[in-house]
Amino acid sequence: MSNLKNFYINGQWVAPEAAQEFDVINPSNEEVCATISLGGQADTDAAVAAARAAFDDWAFTPKAEKLALLRKLLEVYNARSEEMARAISLEMGAPLKMARAQQVGAGSWHLEGFIDAFEAFEFETPYTDTEMTLREPIGVCALITPWNWPMNQIVLKVVPAVAAGCTVVLKPSEIAPLSGVLFSEFMDEAGFPAGVYNMVNGDGPGVGSQLSAHPDVDMVSFTGSSRAGKLISKSAADTLKRVSLELGGKGANIIFADARAEAVTDGVRHCFGNTGQSCNAPTRMFVERPRYDEAVAQAKAAAEATKVAPASEDGRHIGPLVSQMQFDKVQGLIETGINEGATLLAGGAGRPDGLNRGYYARPTVFTDVTPEMTIYKEEIFGPVLCLMPFDNEDDVIAMANDTPYGLTNYVQTEDTEKRRRVARRLRSGMVETNGTGFAKGSPFGGYKQSGNGREGGVFGIEEFLEVKAVSGWK
Structure with a gap:
């Protein structure tokens, strides 16, 4: 060039x-x-x-x-x-x-x-x-x-x-x-x-x-x-x-108990894609209570299986964050999550093992996240997922909408009427359901901030x- x-x-x-x-x-x-x-x-x-x-x-x-x-x-x-x-x-x-x-x-x-x-x-x-x-x-x-x-x-x-x-x-x-x-x-x-x-x-x-x-x-x-x-x-x-x-965005991924078996693992991978640097990333995962313990184990396994490596290497892995500024921001928010009382399920602060140069972050999952925590509210823009349980449809819709953002939300359930009902009530410009991507020319954009x-x-x-x-x- x-x-x-x-x-x-x-x-x-x-x-x-x-x-x-x-x-x-x-x-x-x-x-x-x-x-x-x-x-x-x-x-x-x-x-x-x-x-x-x-x-x-x-x-x-x-x-x-x-x-x-x-x-x-x-x-x-x-x-x-x-x-x-x-x-x-x-x-x-x-x-x-x-x-x-x-x-x-x-x-x-x-x-x-x-x-x-x-x-x-x-x-x-x-x-x-x-x-x-x-x-x-x-x-x-x-x-x-x-x-x-x-x-x-x-x-x-x-x-x-x-x-x-x-x-x-x-x-x-x-x-x-x-x-x-x-x-x-x-x-x-x-x-x-x-x-x-x-x-x-x-x-x-x-x-x-x-x-x-x-x-x-x-x-x-x-x-x-x-x-x-x-x-x-x-x-x-x-x-x-x-x-x-x-x-920006702070997408909610709502996983009902009847969702397909791979919904949690796919949700973790989607969150970590592009090293978490996507405005439409599903960074808040809400799982219905009967399936929550299983989801915790699946999310931990998916995070630990996510490979981090240089961008020049071939293969399915995530690369570094884009800059020192972005690296510092993500590291600071991970530490804030720990200090505010969230439970670190996988990952954490610092670079992955064997990568001591480059802006690499560890794929991180938090549980026991509450709405007043910084990591619940702020767009992190890194490979960081917040995992939370819910008990009923009304509660999870309220939690999903409890954000100044409204770009993309996600719904996973085999109940067609429920899927449509929840999609209508979510305050976002896009709602992806059951992992089905959007068509070519589909309108991309958001509500609120x-x-x-x-x-x-x-x-x-x-x-x-x-x-x-x-x-x-x-």
Whole structure:
């Protein structure tokens, strides 16, 4: 990758206006693996200006031309998927097997879903015999993406925005920027017109804040922490720009006594996937009392069977946490859980045996967790599970909803009516039941402090559109 210190602005790779180098750390060994540049106000302004200049032409570019470019992007993405997998594995610690199948796979899966949705999407629909409803691109969009699922989130924002007719400025996470640079090469190779897609690396207080407050940005789409989402919303308020947020979570996994035999083990594995660094992770497991003792034994066995190893190794294991800051946060919360009286069933503080360098955490399970404990309430974003019993349906619904978050909850029961009834009462944007994954193009997003708006498929395209009513059309 020869463009690591450059930005992609107006169809060209350009050097930053002022040098501000930033080292990217390989979390598997704590060594510098790349150096990028962080942008400043001049770089942000240049990218926004390029997007603004390109907007009028792109907004009225025929749908067929946009669709052809998206199909070309998918072709380039698939052809260079191994490069992307290695970049993601290096920058944020996803084991190579997981990076290829899930991290890179999420991007191509969403891209295919958007192509399908875009093919069938109608931008002009009659409201009455004489009135037409038009859906038009909102304008210049700032897209701010996280480090934990780089391609999942970049594709979920860039592709629907440009399909809708918007022009964009992407700011990837500075912690894991290699995938964002590589994706920019894909967009260039696919042949999108100059200014439609722009990319500037930077941190939150710098480029992130500049984009959020920029008067020529019409919309900000952000994925990250709830704390940062609140700051972006405040910054955007002065210009009344639209803000779409996909934020944190504290998912409940409700396992009734009649759930399938593997429900507990699968729930532990799901919680620990991506080293627990997923906003939709099922981090609070509630098990119906008759099955609780069995669940405790199963959870302990699953945690102890979870292998931790460097991202460069092949196989089914979890890698390191992404950074020193994340490692310190997770270690601190594990210690807080112990100090506040939770019972440590598996794992605990410190690195796993044999791994004394790198941001590795021990797969950890707590029991005897109560609602006032910090680990019950806060999003840990590491391989840490809280396991608790419940006695009846009403109680567990109340416990599951007892959180400021509302992204994804999980229900396990063979009773179809109960499964539907509980799903209706859970206050979250998504409810996964009995391990059945969501369909391509399904709406992804949350309630409460998990954010607003939806990503994926037709729902994702609609996020980037304004609605216009026109009378007297005929």
